[in-house]
Amino acid sequence: ETGVTQSPTHLIKTRGQQVTLRCSSQSGHNTVSWYQQALGQGPQFIFQYYREEENGRGNFPPRFSGLQFPNYSSELNVNALELDDSALYLCASSGGPLMNTEAFFGQGTRLTVV
Amino acid sequence: DAKTTQPNSMESNEEEPVHLPCNHSTISGTDYIHWYRQLPSQGPEYVIHGLTSNVNNRMASLAIAEDRKSSTLILHRATLRDAAVYYCIRKKGGGADGLTFGKGTHLIIQP
Numbered sequence: 001e002t003g004v005t006q007s008p009t010h011l012i013k014t015r016g017q018q019v020t021l022r023c024s025s026q027s028g029h030n031t032v033s034w035y036q037q038a039l040g041q042g043p044q045f046i047f048q049y050y051r052e053e054e055n056g057r058g059n060f061p062p063r064f065s066g067l068q069f070p071n072y073s074s075e076l077n078v079n080a081l082e083l084d085d086s087a088l089y090l091c092a093s094s095g096g097p098l099m100n101t102e103a104f105f106g107q108g109t110r111l112t113v114v
Numbered sequence: 115d116a117k118t119t120q121p122n123s124m125e126s127n128e129e130e131p132v133h134l135p136c137n138h139s140t141i142s143g144t145d146y147i148h149w150y151r152q153l154p155s156q157g158p159e160y161v162i163h164g165l166t167s168n169v170n171n172r173m174a175s176l177a178i179a180e181d182r183k184s185s186t187l188i189l190h191r192a193t194l195r196d197a198a199v200y201y202c203i204r205k206k207g208g209g210a211d212g213l214t215f216g217k218g219t220h221l222i223i224q225p
Contacts, residue, residue, distance in 0.1 A: 004157075033212050042201060043158065045212030056210030090157050092213075103213065105157030 004106035023091030123220040134187040136202030151198040
């Protein structure tokens with residue numbers, strides 16, 4: 001049991017809509033990162049939040065945005081959904097921003113854009 | 115650019131040791147080697163990580179070559195529950211740029 005929970009588990013949206021995915025990090029972890037995993041591929045890093053501020057970002061456009069709250073839970077928002085956004089979205093938490101220790105992943109949210 | 119090279123798949127028998135290789139020939143001095151695995155329909159799970167010395171934990175051992183250009187994840191006695199995709203990741207020490215996953219090695223365990 002990793003302690004990282006994500007909601008919802010599955011979601012279907014229409015192209016052009018907006019979506020918000022949620023993540024509750026493991027107790028005591030102040031860093032959360034988000035990943036996108038297309039079918040058959042490894043997860044791709046979207047961004048990382050540490051103490052409510054984004055402190056690292058992968059190669060994703062600005063329509064992918066996020067928030068981290070004082071209790072260290074987090075949201076991933078995606079605007080103007082495209083068909084290629086269909087993927088498994090994973091949240092991971094860790095005890096610090098430098099990622100030299102282990103990260104704990106949630107089970108993911110499966111997003112389908114139609 | 116995953117920065118590491120792994121075989122696409124490997125097959126092993128239950129209760130035998132498994133050696134999963136990883137090549138990271140362009141590794142720098144501050145890069146850590148992390149291993150994660152992903153079981154079907156699950157998020158990735160941390161296995162082990164190291165910098166220079168060999169590392170052991172309850173799940174596995176990590177053997178890092180002296181020149182650090184390659185490493186091997188060792189599962190001492192494979193079970194059917196070890197069937198998963200194993201990712202070898204090079205992670206810059208002190209960086210906030212996340213984990214760079216490649217396609218990993220799909221490990222198949224035969225009963």
